[in-house]
Amino acid sequence: MEDERFMRIAFRLARLGRGFVSPNPLVGAVIVQRGRIVGVGYHRRYGEAHAEVRAIEDAGEDAVGGTMYVNLEPHSFHGKVPPCTDAIIRAGISRVVISNIDPNPKVAGKGVEILRKAGLEVEVGVLEEEGERLNEVFFKWIRTGRPFVTLKFAMTLDGFIADSRGNSRWITSEKSRRFVHKLRAWSDAVAVGAGTVIRDNPRLTVREYYAPRQPVKVIFDRNLTVWKRWEDYRIFDEGEIILFNSREEFEVRVRRAVVRGIIASSIEDALEYLGRNQITSLLVEGGSEILSRFMEKGLFDKVYAFWAPKVLGKGLSPFGLFDGNLEERLRLHGIKRLDGDVLAVYYPARK
Numbered sequence: 001m002e003d004e005r006f007m008r009i010a011f012r013l014a015r016l017g018r019g020f021v022s023p024n025p026l027v028g029a030v031i032v033q034r035g036r037i038v039g040v041g042y043h044r045r046y047g048e049a050h051a052e053v054r055a056i057e058d059a060g061e062d063a064v065g066g067t068m069y070v071n072l073e074p075h076s077f078h079g080k081v082p083p084c085t086d087a088i089i090r091a092g093i094s095r096v097v098i099s100n101i102d103p104n105p106k107v108a109g110k111g112v113e114i115l116r117k118a119g120l121e122v123e124v125g126v127l128e129e130e131g132e133r134l135n136e137v138f139f140k141w142i143r144t145g146r147p148f149v150t151l152k153f154a155m156t157l158d159g160f161i162a163d164s165r166g167n168s169r170w171i172t173s174e175k176s177r178r179f180v181h182k183l184r185a186w187s188d189a190v191a192v193g194a195g196t197v198i199r200d201n202p203r204l205t206v207r208e209y210y211a212p213r214q215p216v217k218v219i220f221d222r223n224l225t226v227w228k229r230w231e232d233y234r235i236f237d238e239g240e241i242i243l244f245n246s247r248e249e250f251e252v253r254v255r256r257a258v259v260r261g262i263i264a265s266s267i268e269d270a271l272e273y274l275g276r277n278q279i280t281s282l283l284v285e286g287g288s289e290i291l292s293r294f295m296e297k298g299l300f301d302k303v304y305a306f307w308a309p310k311v312l313g314k315g316l317s318p319f320g321l322f323d324g325n326l327e328e329r330l331r332l333h334g335i336k337r338l339d340g341d342v343l344a345v346y347y348p349a350r351k
């Protein structure tokens with residue numbers, strides 16, 4: 001129980017890195033001596049010190065003979081920073097408790113082996129499932145080479161994401177909209193279909209939450225309909241933009257934005273491209289056609305449905321073009337109240 005309690009603290013520390021450490025995993029570490037925390041650390045920013053090293057620095061002499069709790073197996077190779085296994089051994093830690101083995105082939109059990117060989121006691125698998133969930137983005141990307149895909153939409157009480165004329169602004173409360181900005185800040189990229197750019201003219205930036213960098217903006221624009229009239233749309237005001245289309249590859253600067261046209265014959269192609277370019281997470285914000293295609297092909301890892309107590313009578317449904325049975329596709333994970341709205345979170349049913 002003691003082990004689980006300290007591991008939960010490591011998880012909470014790890015979460016502080018959301019939006020800062022990609023494409024690295026979220027990692028938190030706690031050093032404990034006879035029931036007391038003597039050092040804490042987390043991976044704060046990509047390229048900076050790892051959680052284990054920060055916790056060791058924090059503990060100083062108190063680390064000697066202590067137990068380290070760390071959610072992910074310490075890495076054992078010379079990368080951007082020296083191996084954490086060396087630092088742990090040097091600090092005189094005597095026991096290491098780990099939640100998950102690092103699936104990165106450069107680590108994958110080697111870290112544990114090195115620590116054991118050096119005489120440290122190592123325990124693996126404490127709160128393993130929670131650890132998997134904490135790093136669901138990193139694990140998905142490292143195992144498949146594709147980003148973790150989250151579908152997100154806001155709908156009325158009667159199940160519409162826009163009215164019959166295609167207007168969808170302000171369905172949800174301010175609190176829900178702020179939450180969406182948080183989701184954007186934690187994502188490497190945010191995507192919409194051409195139809196949504198045309199109807200809603202979104203900026204697709206993070207404005208109501210601190211983001212060390214803006215997510216890449218992705219537009220599914222098969223026939224370059226949006227691109228042909230880029231002057232009309234705010235999405236081209238700034239940032240890095242990828243336009244998946246079926247016609248041409250290009251790279252152009254417009255306003256304060258860099259726009260890259262990429263040919264992708266399918267959503268799968270697009271996801272492969274993003275994964276190869278260090279995009280570990282993709283937040284898909286609609287519209288109806290794009291959501292339906294991702295659902296149809298089972299190309300999603302999580303769904304956020306915001307549900308607001310408004311009634312439209314008729315309109316556009318989030319998965320209107322999907323023919324199958326949604327009940328069979330989705331497993332409800334949790335419900336949260338956001339002012340007057342309800343947020344339902346789902347995972348794919350097979351997981």
Ligand SMILES: NC(=O)c1ccc[n+]([C@@H]2O[C@H](COP(=O)([O-])OP(=O)(O)OC[C@H]3O[C@@H](n4cnc5c(N)ncnc54)[C@H](OP(=O)(O)O)[C@@H]3O)[C@@H](O)[C@H]2O)c1
Nearest residue numbers: 153154166168193194195196220222223286287288289290
């Ligand atoms: N409430 C909400 O949460 C919310 C969120 C977003 C949008 N909306 C509403 O949804 C409506 C827009 O939805 P929509 O279904 O009309 O449009 P959409 O899903 O935003 O975009 C559809 C377009 O995506 C392109 N596309 C589809 N698959 C593609 C692929 N594999 N590669 C490249 N491009 C691809 C197609 O372009 P081509 O036409 O060139 O083939 C298609 O026209 C608007 O009324 C908006 O207000 C609501």
